[in-house]
Amino acid sequence: MNDLEKIKNADFIKDLNNEELEKLSQKVREFIINKVAKTGGHLSSNLGVVDLTIALLKVFDVNKDIILFDVGHQAYTYKILTGRAKDFDKLRKKDGLCGFQSLKESKYDHYETGHSGTSISAGVGFALANKLDNSDRNIISVIGDGSFSNGLAYEAINHLGDLGIKQIIILNDNQMSISLNVGALHNLLDSIRSAKGYNSVKKDAKKTLKKSKIGNFIYNKLDSFKDSLKRIHVRQGSMFEDLGIKYYGPINGHDYKELIKYLQIAKEAEGPILLHVVTQKGRGYLPAENDSEGKYHGIGSFDEKTGLITAKTNLPSYSEIISSYVYNYAKKDKDIICITPGMCYGSKLEVIKEKLPLQYIDVGICEEHALVMANTLALAGKKPFVFIYSSFMQRGIDAVIHDIARCQSNVTICIDRAGFVSEDGSSHQGLFDLPLFYSIPNIVISQPKDAQEANNLLFTALKTEGPFVIRYPKENIKYDYSLAKPLEIGSWEVIRKGSDIIVISYGVFLAKALNTVEKLSKEHIDVMVINARFLKPYDTRLFNELLKMHLPIIVYEESYLSGSLGSVLAIDAQEVGFNKLFVMGAKNVFYETATREELIKEAHLTEEDLYEHIKRRLR
Ligand SMILES: Cc1ncc(C[n+]2csc(CCOP(=O)(O)OP(=O)(O)O)c2C)c(N)n1
Incomplete structure (x- = not known):
């Protein structure tokens, strides 16, 4: 010990x-x-x-x-x-x-x-x-x-x-x-x-005083004088x-x-x-x-002798992927301004900082200022992208409501670390952004299922008038680059047709849903899967069609339940008398320190949990 x-x-x-x-x-x-x-x-x-x-x-x-x-x-x-x-x-x-x-x-x-x-x-x-x-x-x-x-x-x-x-x-x-x-x-x-104030004055005083016997005496004895040097000078x-x-x-x-x-x-x-x-x-x-x-x-863990970081994966993070796409757009469009509240390294903006210094602003740890400033940059014709972690977004929520949404300005907010966050505990979980944003009028909220869709959403954000939010988790995913396609605002995507039950999901949870669906298909359970890449506005046309199928619907998402996409869909479904919509999301508790996998398990949101839930609804 x-x-x-x-x-x-x-x-x-x-x-x-x-x-x-x-x-x-x-x-x-x-x-x-x-x-x-x-x-x-x-x-x-x-x-x-x-x-x-x-x-x-x-x-x-x-x-x-x-x-x-x-x-x-x-x-x-x-x-x-x-x-x-x-x-x-x-x-x-x-x-x-x-x-x-x-x-x-x-x-x-x-x-x-x-x-x-x-x-x-x-x-x-x-x-x-x-x-x-x-x-x-x-x-x-x-x-x-x-x-x-x-x-x-x-x-x-x-x-x-x-x-x-x-x-x-x-x-x-x-x-x-x-x-x-x-x-x-x-x-x-x-x-x-x-x-020079403090240091040289101190040195000068010492030099001068030490020249004479009496000065030396004064220097050694007058402690308060030396103290006051620190303040006065x-x-x-x-x-x-x-x-x-x-x-x-x-x-x-x-x-x-x-x-x-x-x-x-x-x-x-x-x-x-x-x-x-x-x-x-x-x-x-x-x-x-x-x-x-x-x-x-x-x-993360590292080799103590060399300082080399022990790599866990070769895959890039969402942060890296998003910033590399934005870099590509910014290179061609000088109006794109990338803003970070003190998180250059975390949001992976180093390349933008180095290569496009005129289009990069670090305001320090000042989330509200970053957002209000982005708002007026947008009003002045620029195209600001604010990169911000979900949990730190909590600081800027009034700036989004009072400033950005009411002005309906062209600010794109890239919300990093949305969802469960490993290791940092309750202060850093990214579970509040969706419930906080959902009730704000005039705002588009989206989440990509993969790198290509992230690029499509960024491209769409650039072409869209008004505030646009793209949220993504702290995950590493496969990078691919092909030309971006604009997406119709609010449009969902049918990933898989099915006749027994419907799962609506988005982001990285969609891949989990597809794994579960694969397993169920071996048991001859036929699940329809929807990619709800736009959380707000959502695809009312497709949703109404789904309701007409009279199948149970499960919304499977990585957010607090209250204020999530599922909670909104449940209210809207109830309006038309549909009562077979169920939501799987995080319970309203503070999630403490653990890995993402452990947190997802603790919240009963694993692939197995979805499997059980689907089976239960079909009994
Ligand atoms: C509201 C908020 N924004 C961003 C962060 C992320 N963050 C954690 S520590 C840190 C830097 C703090 O710098 P400083 O206070 O000088 O402390 P140092 O690490 O240099 O000792 C940042 C930006 C945070 N914890 N809270």
Whole structure:
């Protein structure tokens, strides 16, 4: 058993000196690299905050104080040192350790995390409760510079600065979001970091003072002077000061002496305070240190020695396929603008970024802004494509309703990771987008069954007036390229004729349905299969014809049941007195960490489940 696995709580850290803390850092880094190489996980972010986390645990009382990690993806050291090292073999596995901070997992986790930008708001709530309860519990929000670009963080800062209550914000600035960070704020932090301000002033002061005996005395004795250098000479930090939040920085996030000193200052300070801590993403693991793309941010299993990622399949992902088609269209049409809210690597937009820089925009982790901006780009005659994960789309839903749909603008929204999502747990499941979108007027919602249909839908989106959504799951599929054909909006496709029962499905579930149907055909059960590639508007003409066949109909889909295509079809079928339509979809619960296969099984949506369901309806 590794020493770290014996740790029950973090109290022992209080007794360690700086040298021992360094050794602990080393051990924790080795442990993280070793475990993540096997399980996969958020490697680089975690390696960067090892020292900062240990310093936090040294200065603060984890039994009383609240430490909130924004997104929560960088909380591995915190988990290890609060008694969870032994669970790391099951990191991000079913019934194992969550990849983020999670209330259910430990009494040391005080919040449910997974999405970016919540930590300061959540901290304000706890800080207000402190005030009401006269509690001296410290509230510490640790937020990365990528997440700091999120509007939610500023809403909270705006409130906090005005409240003036005690809350500690640690800005963990590693210059990276998933890949290199973007935006004016990033530039500002950049200039603070490299400011001659702090570093050279400190050096100049040292040089000048050390020239004389008395100066030397002053330099050594006036600790407060050295402290104040960090604040006074970094003019840029005044943005926070002007908002009522004390600023200290930049602080070396790998120097225990410096970290502990400033954390102590923060602990003793009155009112809100922000420590700007500079860390190195991927620290201690060369391939991760040298990675500017984001490959080692969230990674599958890899070879610890070489850093090479263990490939599971040679097939491309839907994300790769969609972005390659869009790239082909964008090459020929300068009005196509590809927009990502901080997810270049995940959405596989690297080629577009590199080859068509004028048609590529990364707004940082700002989903609402990405969508509202796309809306006016469209109103101004451009053809924006917004690439966004289903779960992060939740952030932008008002922008779709209030802005895009009401303006009926030509925005294409490519919803990645729609459906069940492996490993990341409840915060990242893509099950809400369809129910959230379905009730929005003026919007086309589609899902391709394969790569060719994805291309057809993208082509159709380009030819269609108004907002157009194409959703696709986190799956690898066969790539093929043939010329795209425009599809009639709302049209479904009869994949297979049959006389016993009808299955309506779409996306990758269609292939599962066809496998089941194949099996049933050997038992002489003849199933009709429909590809409902347009979820909205749907094919009313074909649907009415299906109803007239008076066969049982099963809608088999990868979405929550409430608000799914099936639920809408059931209502419409009932209107005309048809009551043999049944829907197989996800139950209305939060699905936790597991693989896609396990989640589909848990939701009773496997091919076998469909087989049983069909047999039951025919009894
Ligand atoms: C709302 C939302 N959008 C996107 C993401 C995906 N995401 C996870 S971590 C991350 C980068 C965070 O960067 P930063 O806060 O600087 O932390 P670092 O990983 O660099 O430590 C992103 C974009 C998310 N979790 N939540």
